[in-house]
Amino acid sequence: MSRMTIVLLLLAHMCGAQTIKGKLFGEGVQGKEILPGGMVRWLGTDVATFANENGVFELPVSSIKDRRLIASNMGFVTDTIAVGDRTYVSITLRRDAKDLGTVTITDRSGARLSTTSVGQTEIINQRELSKAACCDLAGCFGTQASVQPQTTNIVTNAQELRILGLSGVYNQVLFDGLPMVYGLNYTYGISTYPGTLVNSIMVSKGTTSVLQGYESISGQINMESRQPDKTERLLLNGYMNSFGEKHANANLATAVGRNKKWHTMLSLHTVQPAGKVDGNNDGFLDLPLLTRYMALNKWRYGNEREKGLSLQGMVRVVSERRIGGQTGYAPAENEGSTSIYGQCVHYTQPEAYVKAGYRLSDDHAVSLAASGFAQQQRSWFGTTSYHARQQSGYLNLQHEWLWREKHLLKYGASYRYQELNEQIAFSDTFLHRTYAGRYDTRLRVPGLFAENTFHWKDEKYTLITGLRLDHHQQWGAYLTPRSMLKYVINDHHTLRASAGTGWRQVNLFAEQVNLLASSRDVVFAEALKPEQAMNWGVSHNYRFEAGDMTGAVTGDFYSTRFSNQFFPDYDSDPTRAIIRNFTGVSRSNALQVDASLTFFKQLEVRAAYNYLYVYRIENGGKNMLPFNPRNRAMAAVSYTTRNKHWQADANMHWFDRMRLPDTRNNPVEYRRPLYSVPYASYNVQLTYKWRTLDVYAGCENLLNYRQPDPIISATNPFGPYFDLSSVWGPTRGRELYVGVRYAIK
Incomplete structure (x- = not known):
């Protein structure tokens, strides 16, 4: 100067x-x-x-x-x-x-806390995703502790993503900022997004913005797909594991048009089934035979931060088939029969979205977003036939106004639409199940929203206040207030706080697939109302540098209090699942401490500890909700050589014991302990990088830990006590894999 x-x-x-x-x-x-x-x-x-x-x-x-x-x-x-x-x-x-x-x-930084977001937001970028096979969304959280993947159906390998110790239905999953994973798409939707399609994942715990809707109660997971104008021109990826399952991915991006103002990307993905593996000798496949085909085409024009018109659109089609059950099961011969038990899920899903924006000036912009999907599913769960069809749509019109130079107001209107039709039938009568029939779940919710972001003292204080008013077609109006505060104490310390409410409609069988897979009868004690909860939380982030070392330590606490909640009652009767609203005391208290260090831009070390206290007050006592370890720990290490050719990654996840569904009313041979045992899972990967080619190999569940006897009554799957609801740990043992990535920048 x-x-x-x-x-x-x-x-x-x-x-x-x-x-x-x-x-x-x-x-x-x-x-x-x-x-x-x-x-x-x-x-x-x-x-x-x-x-x-x-x-x-x-x-x-x-x-x-x-x-x-x-x-x-x-x-x-x-x-x-x-x-x-x-x-x-x-x-x-x-x-x-x-x-x-x-x-x-920029790509060297892996999972980190965003410095610009007002709410606590963890960003997982492409480099972090490359530390594991990351074949689908559920496998993208191996090096962080905020999200816990949980198996919901061991036979078909259905999974959910849990935040703050709560079921995955309570966090909102977005694709490019739009709600695309819910209803019938909830159970298998997260696995249909391959890691090669994802540019980054943003994980927000607790209260989030009202702009994307009213549903996020425990948090939000936003997958941002690769942008056609910023991604590799060509990306190829191939993967195979020791069970014989094979994945192949291809992305092709280019500019089109006379002035090259349009950019487009074509993404293709397929999974071919593994061999039949039964490592624990219980007669059931350790992983389902999965066949999937996906094609996505994305378009982009203009820049929403510049004056004028900007457009973005996407079309995606998925076709998937999962076959699980006893090793001799063949759908063509055994669907609905009582000779060999199996589950077969086959569905197709086209989906699309469009975003259109027009920036009038530096201070004013309008935008319109519309998305929708249709899903047709045909399934058999033993002798239970489940056919379902869903059409869903979302519309959001918004105006943003930068007033007084630095305060930003966003307001607008939205509309949610869903038509879910489910048909349940039984090919047997000896279990005396009573819930066969047709179930129609509709959703028609118009809404108004406004959110203002205040900036004071040169960004030292940032406050977001938001309010939604939505009208449910059956249960009337719901008011959803939310607020988030960020206070930058100095260059090293940042405090955040948030509070707000949320609600959601229950899609019973689409979200609780174990109801269909077990031999229990489903008994409806009353009509289910929308679930409602209030969440508040605080966090502190400390960043520091010391020579060639940089680091960060984050601590946060979040509390969720339900005013109405639904959870199937599996404990009252071992042959029934009782469906009712719960309006008593239901709490989730979650504490997390996370620390990360980077040495010489080569060695990254990260560790985290979670404490979960999730319970209900029933019959005058505390009832701990299942599948929530009171204590959980994670550690991850990544090392890259100076010439950037070699990269080694390892992570460990330790789980304390978990409360399990109560089976004490079962006959002795079909009982399970009330609590699981603590266990740890270890994963490693080694990558060699050339200029355009990466070769990687790794091992998941390195020490080959397996949960013993995960399926109740596995020897008699057509009997009255067959149950899949006690799965709490790994069930398929050690998994080796090898893969290759080729990219042209």
């Missing part, structure tokens, strides 16, 4: 001259990140400054005639901004596609 610049800045400060303040951002893997150290100067002058650690800058305006700012930073495109009479300006620089070195540095 020249002497003239220093003199001008001192004079401005001493004389109390008018200044312009602002904040500098750059395009990052999640769309927008603080850009510390960037330079901002007045056009045609030497009056300049650098953005601080929080991206904040300030410049004097005295004697400045041409009120245009030049913003620059290594790895980004220099931009000129006309500020007029404004006293505050927010600047976002586009990444320079030619600067591949900067892209590499």
